[in-house]
Amino acid sequence: MAVTDERTIGSTPEPFPELPVPSSLSGPRSRAVMRRTFTVVGVVWAVGLALAGFGPPGAATAFGLGLLLPGGGLVYAGHPLSAGIVAVCFVLASAVFWLFSPLWLPVAVWLAGSVWAGAVTGTDPGSPSARWAVPATLAVLVVLGAVIRAVSFRAVRRDVAARNDHLSTRTWTPPVGRGGVGDPAPSPPLSDADLGFQRYVLDLALQPLESFDGFATLDQFREAAWRYQLNTLGWSLALAQYTTTPAFSGYLEEAQRNAVTKMLDPRVWRYWRWENLLGNLRWDPDPVRRDNVMLSGFLAAHLGAFETATGDTRFSEPGSLTFADRTRDHVYDYPRLVERLAANFAGARLCMFPCEPNWVYPHCNELAMTGIVMYDRLHGTDHAGPLRAGFDRAVVEEFATPDDRVLNMRSSRLGLSVPGLAKSTLTEADAAWLLSPLLPAVAARRWELVRRWFRVDGDGRLCVERVGSFDRIDVGNYKPSLVFMLATIMLAAREMGDEDIYEAARTRIDADYRSDTPNTVTPGTVTPGTVTPGTVTGATHLDASPFTAMLTTMARFGRRHAWHDLANRDRPAAWTTGPRLAQAPYPDVLVARAVTDGRDLALELVPGSAPGRFPLVLDRLTPGGTYRVAGAGGTADSVTADPSGTGVLTLELGGRSPVHITPAI
Numbered sequence: 001m002a003v004t005d006e007r008t009i010g011s012t013p014e015p016f017p018e019l020p021v022p023s024s025l026s027g028p029r030s031r032a033v034m035r036r037t038f039t040v041v042g043v044v045w046a047v048g049l050a051l052a053g054f055g056p057p058g059a060a061t062a063f064g065l066g067l068l069l070p071g072g073g074l075v076y077a078g079h080p081l082s083a084g085i086v087a088v089c090f091v092l093a094s095a096v097f098w099l100f101s102p103l104w105l106p107v108a109v110w111l112a113g114s115v116w117a118g119a120v121t122g123t124d125p126g127s128p129s130a131r132w133a134v135p136a137t138l139a140v141l142v143v144l145g146a147v148i149r150a151v152s153f154r155a156v157r158r159d160v161a162a163r164n165d166h167l168s169t170r171t172w173t174p175p176v177g178r179g180g181v182g183d184p185a186p187s188p189p190l191s192d193a194d195l196g197f198q199r200y201v202l203d204l205a206l207q208p209l210e211s212f213d214g215f216a217t218l219d220q221f222r223e224a225a226w227r228y229q230l231n232t233l234g235w236s237l238a239l240a241q242y243t244t245t246p247a248f249s250g251y252l253e254e255a256q257r258n259a260v261t262k263m264l265d266p267r268v269w270r271y272w273r274w275e276n277l278l279g280n281l282r283w284d285p286d287p288v289r290r291d292n293v294m295l296s297g298f299l300a301a302h303l304g305a306f307e308t309a310t311g312d313t314r315f316s317e318p319g320s321l322t323f324a325d326r327t328r329d330h331v332y333d334y335p336r337l338v339e340r341l342a343a344n345f346a347g348a349r350l351c352m353f354p355c356e357p358n359w360v361y362p363h364c365n366e367l368a369m370t371g372i373v374m375y376d377r378l379h380g381t382d383h384a385g386p387l388r389a390g391f392d393r394a395v396v397e398e399f400a401t402p403d404d405r406v407l408n409m410r411s412s413r414l415g416l417s418v419p420g421l422a423k424s425t426l427t428e429a430d431a432a433w434l435l436s437p438l439l440p441a442v443a444a445r446r447w448e449l450v451r452r453w454f455r456v457d458g459d460g461r462l463c464v465e466r467v468g469s470f471d472r473i474d475v476g477n478y479k480p481s482l483v484f485m486l487a488t489i490m491l492a493a494r495e496m497g498d499e500d501i502y503e504a505a506r507t508r509i510d511a512d513y514r515s516d517t518p519n520t521v522t523p524g525t526v527t528p529g530t531v532t533p534g535t536v537t538g539a540t541h542l543d544a545s546p547f548t549a550m551l552t553t554m555a556r557f558g559r560r561h562a563w564h565d566l567a568n569r570d571r572p573a574a575w576t577t578g579p580r581l582a583q584a585p586y587p588d589v590l591v592a593r594a595v596t597d598g599r600d601l602a603l604e605l606v607p608g609s610a611p612g613r614f615p616l617v618l619d620r621l622t623p624g625g626t627y628r629v630a631g632a633g634g635t636a637d638s639v640t641a642d643p644s645g646t647g648v649l650t651l652e653l654g655g656r657s658p659v660h661i662t663p664a665i
Contacts, residue, residue: 013171016445019160019404025153026415027397029350033415045138052131062121065134066114072137073117076130082120086113100221101279101357103413159403163449172444175436175561176569187243187559189593189604192656193510196540197553198240199587199608201233203539204546205255206586209262216477216546220271221356223475227268229546231298234259236554238305242566243559246309246575247601248594250617251586253310260306260315263299269323279357286330287323288340293364294355300341300371303334307378308566311576316379338375341368342383350398350412351390358413362399362406363427365391366434370567373437377568392439404446406431408470424470425453426485432492437567447496454489454501461511462486462504476545483513483544487551497560509552515541574598579627579661582646583617589653603659605632611654618647618661626664632657638664 024031044067051064066073070090071083086109093106190198204214218224237256245252262268272292273285280291288296303315314320316334323330332340344353345368352365369391372384399407406427410417428450435443453466464471464485474481490505542549578596581603593604601618621627621641628638633652639661641647651659 013173014441016167016170016172016448017441018164018167019402022153022157022160022402025149025156025402026417027394029394030398030410030415030417033349033412035415037414037416049135052135057125058123059118059121061131062126063114063118065130066110066117068134068138070110070113071117072130072134073114073121075134076126077117077121077124078127079117079120082116083113086116089113098359098418100275101354101359103279103358104281156402163403166452167445167448170448172441172448175440175564186246186593186595190240190244190557191592192606193540194556195590195592195606196538197549197556198237199539199590200541201236201550201553202251202255202586205233205237205258206251209258210265212262212267214546218477220268221275222478224477224545224547225268225271226265227263227295227298229476229550230259230262230268231302232547232550232554234302235305236550236557238309239554239562239566240557241309242305243557243562245591245594246571247578247596247603248581248584248591249310250581250583250591252591253312256306256310257312257314260299260302263295263302264321264323266323266325269295270325275356285325285328288330288332288337290344291354291357293341293344293353293368294361296337296341296344297364297368297371300334300337301367301374302371303337304371304374304378305566307334308374308571311571313378334375335379338372338381338383341372342387345369345387345391348412350410351387351394352399354412358411359409360399360412361409362395363408363430363434366395366431366438370434370437374567377570395435395439396442404442404449406446423466424468425450425464425466426468426471426488429485429489429492433495433563436495436561436564440561440564444496447492447498451493451498451501454504456500456504459507459511460504461508462489462501464489474545474548476547479545481513481544483509483542484548484551486513487544487548487555491551491555491558494555494558495561495563502555506552506555509542513543515543578620579618580620581616582619585614588612589614589616592656599663601661603631603661604656605651605653605659606656607653611652613650613652615648615650618649619645621645621647622663627661628664629659629661631659 026034048064048067051060052068055061055064062073062076064073065076071086074080074083074086090106090109090113093109097103097106207213212226215226215229216224217226220226234256237252237259241248241252241256269287270285272287272295273283276282276284276291284290299321307313307316318333319331321332321334321337323332345351345365347353348360350360352360352362355361355364369384369387372387376382376384396404399410401407405423407417408424408427428446432443432447432450435446453464455463455465457463464482467482467485471485472480472482474484476484486505486509490502490509493499493502493505542552544552574597578598579601580596581591581594581601584591584605587608590606590608591603592606593602595602607614618627618639618641623641623643623645626638626640627647629649629651630637633654639647639649651657
């Protein structure tokens with residue numbers, strides 16, 4: 001693992017934080033919720049046992065056995081096929097609960113099966129053997145669950161010791177925090193390949209606001225929803241601006257504004273009225289007020305990235321984020337959004353709050369907290385401060401196993417997690433970049449532990465030795481593929497500064513998943529013209545979902561601790577006051593680099609489709625000042641600013657062209 005970088009000025013390597021010896025598989029808050037759950041279930045079982053063991057033969061006994069196991073009463077009633085139907089329906093209802101949150105559905109199936117058993121039994125004595133077989137089956141299942149949990153706990157304790165032994169031989173280098181020494185160092189110019197990927201996301205973002213051509217349109221409830229694509233698109237462009245082109249606004253900022261504005265389209269957020277009704281039995285279409293961190297939290301991080309990268313505060317203006325419904329407008333802005341997030345965090349029994357009703361995902365909550373941290377830095381508030389102690393403990397206690405494997409989801413109402421999801425390479429790598437702004441030591445530790453499963457083959461491609469079932473799905477289109485896992489590893493490796501793994505993941509994605517599908521999106525009134533897919537003159541496509549392609553693009557625009565810095569570090573003053581490239585025609589001119597030191601402006605420009613002469617607009621120049629233009633042909637070798645500090649020049653681009661603009665005096 002790379003542990004040194006010139007951008008960590010003032011940082012020195014440190015030991016990794018040790019994993020504590022566990023006393024339980026779950027954190028204290030989760031255990032408290034689970035005790036309540038098991039108390040309720042225990043009372044139900046006690047009633048069932050009392051009816052089955054001491055009640056008169058017939059309906060009461062059948063109902064009691066049905067309370068012990070779904071379908072158990074129908075076995076007693078002599079209807080094994082019906083019992084099987086109830087059991088299958090209970091499993092399906094539990095699956096629907098897992099996917100869409102209606103806890104009442106499996107409860108209703110369970111209770112309906114018990115009532116059905118009592119109704120069909122009536123006064124019949126039923127099967128005597130079922131009176132002991134159903135309780136015995138329940139006892140076996142309970143004992144089996146306890147044994148599995150005990151075995152798992154012993155295995156975790158062994159794993160903690162092994163992981164601590166590995167960590168004791170390694171160190172990590174903390175990032176520079178807020179107000180750290182020096183300004184964020186600009187990254188090298190975007191390569192031709194990087195610009196091809198940027199063309200892909202720009203074409204999506206610059207189409208008319210009402211159009212979603214090129215986005216995956218499968219559903220708005222799960223991971224293929226537009227909201228995830230829009231937010232990741234916005235983050236990728238914000239990172240590009242932050243790391244490489246902070247002195248360029250133009251179409252790059254327009255694309256980011258569009259990505260935020262599209263989030264207000266009712267087709268993006270209207271799903272919540274139905275999910276809220278199904279999961280909470282509450283009719284409230286407001287997508288921000290309660291739960292739904294998968295929209296509000298992602299959007300907060302999106303807004304923070306946009307405002308940091310661009311300096312544009314328009315979405316912090318009152319009422320700037322209005323979710324307009326047919327009958328009612330839900331009026332928000334960045335400040336109100338953060339206030340609601342903070343209120344949801346403060347009221348959460350697990351210190352994180354649900355995405356869809358009941359299910360709490362640490363991924364979404366980590367983005368939400370990052371959005372709050374960004375807002376606090378930008379606006380001088382402290383919404384995150386009172387929440388951080390509980391939130392930070394929840395990350396490592398409630399939503400991770402004791403050996404620090406991520407628990408991807410936990411029920412806020414039951415306290416239970418979903419077995420098996422803690423063995424996902426994808427979720428462990430995901431945590432590395434997500435936690436980098438919040439808990440960088442934990443992020444680095446998780447990366448160090450998961451990267452042990454990676455190796456680079458003779459062709460320079462990444463091989464992953466531990467691949468779970470969840471890792472084999474492109475969650476942006478639900479198709480079997482390793483590409484989403486590889487994109488996540490690529491992004492995490494870039495954030496952690498592990499360039500060897502980043503390059504290996506990028507090489508494998510480029511080799512195995514590049515697509516020759518032409519770009520069919522026409523952004524606004526701009527016609528891309530004749531393009532060659534896979535080259536700089538056109539958008540680069542992957543044989544993957546748009547969500548995955550955007551993650552890959554986000555990784556390309558990152559660097560070590562880029563996401564951390566975007567969240568925690570203030571914009572250098574030069575970015576706000578120095579000369580800037582304000583307008584360039586898209587896609588005729590692609591901006592590979594644009595940086596300013598407050599006095600000079602350094603650009604690297606690439607013709608997007610063909611060589612030619614192209615007009616550029618500069619702003620934030622000294623009013624009336626004259627600037628020398630060097631590095632490319634054009635109509636003049638200087639430009640004079642008008643009284644507003646704006647200057648216009650025409651440059652001739654025959655290929656990749658560095659351009660340097662400096663004051664004449």
